[in-house]
Amino acid sequence: MATDDGSKEGATWPMPKFRFEVDLGTELTGIAFQEVSGMDVENQIIEYRKNNSTLFSTEKMPGIVKYGNITMKRGIFPNDNTFWNWYSEISMNTIKRRTILIKLLDENGDVTMQWQLNNAWPTKITSTDLKSDASEVAVDTLEIAHEQLIITKGIKI
Template sequence: MSEYDFYPGFHFQVEFISADFGTNDSRFQTIGGLEVSMETETIKEGGENRFEYILPTKTSYGTLSLKRGMMRNSDLIDWCNRTMQTLEIKPVDILITLLNEKHEAVMSWNIFHAWPKKWSVSDFNAMNNELTIETLDLQYLYFTRD
């Protein structure tokens, strides 16, 4: 394995580290929102109109989006519903691991203090023969990459 190996993005696993959700609650079709960006502030130089300085102010992290086929019973969705109904936030930590063809971890992301921000279900359409997909958007404080 070289430091320049490339890995497909379809073989991954999700673990909810600080919660006891069922085994099926760790299977997802799509994961998105692993992103961080630097917010900036623009400062104009006094007396010199040709220059503006763009300075970093803070980092901001995206919203983690997890998609899967809708299931009848789900501890994960129960947690989401409780949070939405009571506004009692009980954050969880999440480990997302990219796997190689031998099911070995090649890279992982530790997501800290995630909580449900949005839960949605795909449209029902009598003209399509598709699975019903549920999407769970989780807000988080930050992530680290191993």
């Protein structure tokens, strides 16, 4: 339905995905990344057949929840060893886990959607490749494992 000024009433548009920031916990807030991927969650399937079932097939039930690792890419800056310092805190079976916030921002810089990763820690860092004939930006890649992904903004119940 159109309003008096010709605009659509209640029109909404999908959010663009190019404006976002990441808080890595502690003092590491508002960090700009080139790319964040892997924010997925999956329920493993449990197949079960009841002994009194009239159907010759199994029932499918939800099982354990599985979270994929998050991959973050960021340009390398002089004297910034943030990823490497966090990664160096890992020792056998111990790591300082953090709560990470990935925030999707609107045109005013306000948070419209927020993903919270609980008990996150770095599993892998891949440093940039070096080429003498390239004019690309040097990029580090950080892979993060976590135990829970929660959307904390943007949900209307």
